[in-house]
Amino acid sequence: MLNSENFSSIGDFERQAIANLPPHLFTAWFGGPGHEHQAAIANRQAFERTRLVPRVLSGIGEQTLSTTVVGTRVELPVLLGAVGGQIRFHSDGEIGSSRAAAAAGTVFTLPTGAHFTIEEVADASSGPKWMQLYYLADDELNKLLVQRAEAAGFKALLVTVDNAGISSSERLARFYRGSRTIPWRNLTETIPGKVPASGDCFELVHRHVGWKDILRLRKYTSLPILVKGIQSVADAKLCVEHGLNGLIVSNHGGHALHSLRGTLDTLVDVVDAVGSQIEVLMDGGVRSGEDVLKALAAGARAVLIGRGLIWPLTAGGQEGVERALAILRTELSRAMRLSGVGNVAEVPRELLYLGR
Numbered sequence: 001m002l003n004s005e006n007f008s009s010i011g012d013f014e015r016q017a018i019a020n021l022p023p024h025l026f027t028a029w030f031g032g033p034g035h036e037h038q039a040a041i042a043n044r045q046a047f048e049r050t051r052l053v054p055r056v057l058s059g060i061g062e063q064t065l066s067t068t069v070v071g072t073r074v075e076l077p078v079l080l081g082a083v084g085g086q087i088r089f090h091s092d093g094e095i096g097s098s099r100a101a102a103a104a105g106t107v108f109t110l111p112t113g114a115h116f117t118i119e120e121v122a123d124a125s126s127g128p129k130w131m132q133l134y135y136l137a138d139d140e141l142n143k144l145l146v147q148r149a150e151a152a153g154f155k156a157l158l159v160t161v162d163n164a165g166i167s168s169s170e171r172l173a174r175f176y177r178g179s180r181t182i183p184w185r186n187l188t189e190t191i192p193g194k195v196p197a198s199g200d201c202f203e204l205v206h207r208h209v210g211w212k213d214i215l216r217l218r219k220y221t222s223l224p225i226l227v228k229g230i231q232s233v234a235d236a237k238l239c240v241e242h243g244l245n246g247l248i249v250s251n252h253g254g255h256a257l258h259s260l261r262g263t264l265d266t267l268v269d270v271v272d273a274v275g276s277q278i279e280v281l282m283d284g285g286v287r288s289g290e291d292v293l294k295a296l297a298a299g300a301r302a303v304l305i306g307r308g309l310i311w312p313l314t315a316g317g318q319e320g321v322e323r324a325l326a327i328l329r330t331e332l333s334r335a336m337r338l339s340g341v342g343n344v345a346e347v348p349r350e351l352l353y354l355g356r
C-alpha cells in the first residue's frame with residue numbers, strides 16, 4: 001500500500017519503481033548501460049542545461065494553470081502520454097492512470113498496446129481521453145480503432161511516427177521476444193482473427209508509413225490529429241502543410257534512435273519555425289514542475305509524461321499517479337510564482353537561458 005506522503009518528487013517514484021520491478025524489466029524500458037540510453041540522457045541534459053531567468057515584483061495574484069490543447073480543456077498542462085502495456089507495471093493498468101488523469105483534470109492517452117479496451121476505459125473514467133495509434137499495416141484496423149475511439153468520446157488522435165514497431169535496441173527486442181504474454185486487447189479480443197500466429201501485435205504495425213497514410217485518417221475521423229515523434233524543423237513544417245492540428249516533439253523517450261538531441265532543444269527550433277501556425281507539444285525528460293515551465297517558455301502548449309506516469313503507477317497504481325500529478329501541479333505553481341508568471345498560456349521565452 002502506497003503512503004503518498006512519503007513521495008515528494010518524481011525521483012522518489014523512480015527509486016520505488018527500481019525497487020519494485022525485476023531488473024531486466026526496468027533496464028529494458030528505462031535504460032541500461034552503454035549507448036542505448038543516450039537519447040534519454042540527452043533529454044534530461046537539455047532540461048538541466050537550460051536555466052530560468054525569473055522576473056520579480058510582478059505582483060501576480062491569481063494563477064491560471066488551465067488551458068486548452070487541440071480543443072481539449074485541461075486543468076494542468078501536463079498530459080499523461082502514451083505508455084503501452086501499463087498492466088506490466090501495476091494491475092491498475094490504463095484504468096488506474098485514466099482515473100488519475102480525470103482526478104487532475106488532464107488528458108489520459110490510451111496506447112494502441114493497452115491491456116484495457118477503448119470501451120472499458122471510457123466506462124471507467126469521465127476525464128478527457130486521447131487515443132494513440134501505431135499506424136497498422138491493415139488499414140481496416142486503423143479505421144476501426146479510430147472510429148471506436150471517436151464513438152467512445154475520445155477527444156483527439158495521436159499518431160506515433162518515430163518508432164514503427166522497430167525495437168530501439170537488441171535488449172528491447174530480446175525483452176519483447178521473451179514476453180509476448182501482454183496482448184493488445186483492442187485488437188485481440190475485439191477484432192478476432194487479426195492477430196499473427198506469433199501473438200506479437202507489434203508485427204501488425206506498418207513499417208513504412210507515409211504522409212498519404214496520415215492523411216487517409218482524415219477520412220475516418222473528425223477528431224483533431226496530432227503526430228507524435230517530430231524531431232526536425234523540416235517535418236514540423238510538413239505537419240503544418242498537411243493541415244494537422246498539432247505535433248509532438250518527441251524521441252519516444254529514447255526508445256527510437258540513440259544519437260539524438262534532447263527534445264527541449266528541438267522544441268525551441270520547432271516553435272521558432274512553426275509555433276504560430278500549429279499547436280506544439282513535447283515530451284522527453286519532464287520530471288518536475290520547473291521542467292514543465294521551461295517547456296512552456298520554449299513555446300510548448302503542454303507537455304506529456306512517460307516515465308513520470310509509469311514510475312508512479314509502478315509504485316502505487318492509480319493513487320501513485322494521482323500523487324505524482326499533484327506534485328507536478330504544486331511544483332509548477334511554485335515555479336510560476338517564483339518566476340513572475342501568472343498564466344500557463346503566457347509564459348515568456350525570455351524566462352529561458354538556453355545555455356547553448
Ligand SMILES: Cc1cc2nc3c(=O)[nH]c(=O)nc-3n(C[C@H](O)[C@H](O)[C@H](O)COP(=O)(O)O)c2cc1C
Nearest residue numbers: 081082083084111160252253283284285305306307
Ligand atoms: C514503458 C514505456 C512504454 C511506452 N510505450 C509507448 C507506446 O506504446 N506508444 C508511444 O507512442 N510511446 C510510448 N512510449 C513513449 C512515451 O509516450 C513518451 O514519448 C516518452 O516516455 C517520453 O519521455 P519520458 O519517459 O522521459 O517522459 C513509452 C515509454 C515508456 C517509458
